[in-house]
Amino acid sequence: MNLLFVFSIVLLVLVPPAVFAVADIENQTVVAQSKGGEIILSLEFGENQISRFNKMIPTFQSGSLIVGDSIIEIVDARAKFMGNSFVVHSDDILIYAKSMGEQGFQINSYLLGGNQLDAIKLTSVSMDEEEIIAENDSQKIETIVLVQQDIRTFWNDNYDIEIKVFDKAINPKPQFYQSFGAIENANIQVTLKDLEGNQLTQFTGQTNSRGFWEGDYFVLQNLVVGGTYLVEVNVDYLDSNNFQQLETLIVSDTRASDSSN
Structure with a gap:
């Protein structure tokens, strides 16, 4: 567990100055997928709330991570918003997302097990749901x-x-x-x-x-x-x-x- 603690601190220290408002993902679903499409991550956010620092931040509702034939439900997770990035952390998974401006988010996900920190190779820029639907419009929908x-x-x-x-x-x-x-x-x-x-x-x-x-x-x-x-x-x-x-x-x-x- 010490390894996880150190890794989290590094993430917090390396966050750059804010270049966008995290409030922009209010009531949206952030979606990321690997190049081959075998890994799909979805994170659903709700309405913005005022934090104790008097800033508008979204609320994390739920999510899921599909890896091959396995699906991990992301519930009872803790979310932290930091300028142009956010972290979602549950007992099973750690997700770090950094804003890439109009291109969406760059996302890294890690499965947690005991003292191990196993990286999932998910570093694709996220697409919103409408973009993925448009990408598949030319194909027959199943x-x-x-x-x-x-x-x-x-x-x-x-x-x-x-x-x-x-x-x-x-x-x-x-x-x-x-x-x-x-x-x-x-x-x-x-x-x-x-x-x-x-x-x-x-x-x-x-x-x-x-x-x-x-x-x-x-x-x-x-x-x-x-x-x-x-x-x-x-x-x-x-x-x-x-x-x-x-x-x-x-x-x-x-x-x-x-x-x-």
Whole structure:
């Protein structure tokens, strides 16, 4: 742990005079990726707050670091803003970002383990999300669709389903709560059918700015037959189509109420 302490002090001492306002990243996502795209870092910042030194600084919300097939969630991290740079430090990772003016940030990331300080070779200049989207506009977009649904619904209850849609090129390993790489205005169609193919209901809509859509269906007592139903999820965005088929169970009974006799 002594090695980490010394390294942090060196970072603080070498920070040059301020050449930009850290407040400029208010409500923004800072994104960096390696040249080969195998390492992607995203850091989400919230609204500015006034520090004890009466300066406007952003608040760090969350982030993630994708390295190959592994993803490290950056939560409960401490952030320090120093003129034209900032440091994000958690138990697992240390991130040092230095402003390069209009080119974004130069970022170095380090995995922390015991007394070791293992450098991740991530020194690319960050790009904001809009730049990465524009870079991939000429390519066919491949979507990743995450679905959360009720796997069992009783009579007189709502069946709920939630969907998030992501651009795989921007966020290849998304988590449901993330907004990085989310696709707005993707067309959603969800169809519930019994096992014989008879349609029970259908939802349609579009994802919002966070790539999110939700729908629900009230399962009316005696009018909906109990049993297993197929859930067909169809998501269209530009030239991309994503189809999934899931199952859900409708129980032909109301939820039992607690009683003591």
